[in-house]
Amino acid sequence: MSLPLARRMDGVTSSPVRDLLALTARPGVISFAGGMPAPELFDVDGLRAAFDRALDGEPGRRALQYSPTEGNPRLRGLLADRLSDRGLPTTVDDLLITTGSQQGLQLLSTALLDPGATVLVEEPVYLSALQCFQLAEARIVPVPGDAEGIDPAALDEIAARERPALLYLVPTFSNPSGRTISPDRRRALAEVIARHGFWLVEDDPYHELRYRGEREEPMSAHPELAERAIYLGSFSKVIAPGMRLGWLRAPAELLRRVAILKQANDLHTSTVDQAAAAEYLAAADLDTHVRTLCATYRLRRDAMLAELPAITPSGTTWTDPDGGMFVWVTLPGGADTDLLLPEALRHDVAFVPGSAFQVGEPDRSALRLSFATHAPETIAEGLRRLGKALSASV
Numbered sequence: 001m002s003l004p005l006a007r008r009m010d011g012v013t014s015s016p017v018r019d020l021l022a023l024t025a026r027p028g029v030i031s032f033a034g035g036m037p038a039p040e041l042f043d044v045d046g047l048r049a050a051f052d053r054a055l056d057g058e059p060g061r062r063a064l065q066y067s068p069t070e071g072n073p074r075l076r077g078l079l080a081d082r083l084s085d086r087g088l089p090t091t092v093d094d095l096l097i098t099t100g101s102q103q104g105l106q107l108l109s110t111a112l113l114d115p116g117a118t119v120l121v122e123e124p125v126y127l128s129a130l131q132c133f134q135l136a137e138a139r140i141v142p143v144p145g146d147a148e149g150i151d152p153a154a155l156d157e158i159a160a161r162e163r164p165a166l167l168y169l170v171p172t173f174s175n176p177s178g179r180t181i182s183p184d185r186r187r188a189l190a191e192v193i194a195r196h197g198f199w200l201v202e203d204d205p206y207h208e209l210r211y212r213g214e215r216e217e218p219m220s221a222h223p224e225l226a227e228r229a230i231y232l233g234s235f236s237k238v239i240a241p242g243m244r245l246g247w248l249r250a251p252a253e254l255l256r257r258v259a260i261l262k263q264a265n266d267l268h269t270s271t272v273d274q275a276a277a278a279e280y281l282a283a284a285d286l287d288t289h290v291r292t293l294c295a296t297y298r299l300r301r302d303a304m305l306a307e308l309p310a311i312t313p314s315g316t317t318w319t320d321p322d323g324g325m326f327v328w329v330t331l332p333g334g335a336d337t338d339l340l341l342p343e344a345l346r347h348d349v350a351f352v353p354g355s356a357f358q359v360g361e362p363d364r365s366a367l368r369l370s371f372a373t374h375a376p377e378t379i380a381e382g383l384r385r386l387g388k389a390l391s392a393s394v
């Protein structure tokens, strides 16, 4: 007998990345699958000191208590200052602390999407965002684009036809492609969004991890998007994903409604983690820590890009990301990376097949590699194994 479940569960499958994490935990596997920050770079001493201060004295007792749904005001203030410094003027009242930016995506899907509503996405797209949109029973429509990002003319035409509720973008160092939308494209897209009047959800967990080029302003900073842009940030890639801390910036009325949803969802994000994060931001020099992350990840990206020509068949292409954690590889001639994965696992190396990140007819020739987790020598060894898997599968 089939399990009696709500209709919204139909067709919602477990994330292939999460499932792969279980397979690749086997000792000896070099995994390029997860978007995992390098654990040796976590600032354990700085965080231990921050937790100590957060738990100190009478305020320390409050750090273990229930707390307001909107989040720790000191943390929100420190985050608002960082966002304002990036060119997105923000106050404490503009921000809600979330349990990872993933919760922000989930809350927004509930707040903004009726069943059957249309969500526009770039392709390939972050797959746990797709899960949220699917659970909201949305119609997910990809917008075509190129190396500079989605195409404004295509967005204009699809928006006129589909009347979308929102456009979801990771404009800077996208997961999974590693691409960044160019400044001209951002301007043109902002103009189309404002003209049609749908929401932009700007998911921006990677922007601090820049290895070349100039810092970009968030797309949400475009003045015409003031009432239309929702910005999601996260500590996961720069401090520690296990703390599950993110934030959501939205126009006041929407933020108030989302806070009501969060009450029903988890009452509030962990009080003690928020207090420790505020202590950490106030005392540690996050910018220096980020510079160390960037110096390390830059070498890892370079190691990956240096090895790819030797291990891939001729005609293979890949992205050359300015930052973030991912390289998107496209194999030539009808390759099928869903079939390549079991062969790769037999060679003790893992990646995520590109089909996982696609909405329409999956292009099975692509795969996502994360370079963040391993040292350059391990990256080279892992890619040599992938090369053998590729040779074995043709």
Ligand SMILES: Cc1ncc(COP(=O)(O)O)c(C=O)c1O
Pocket (backbone or CB within 6 Å): 035, 099, 100, 101, 102, 103, 126, 170, 175, 203, 205, 233, 234, 235, 236, 241, 244, 245, 246
């Ligand atoms: C684009 C994107 N959005 C959101 C998330 C979720 O991040 P968090 O750990 O803040 O929930 C990730 C994590 O990999 C991501 O890549």
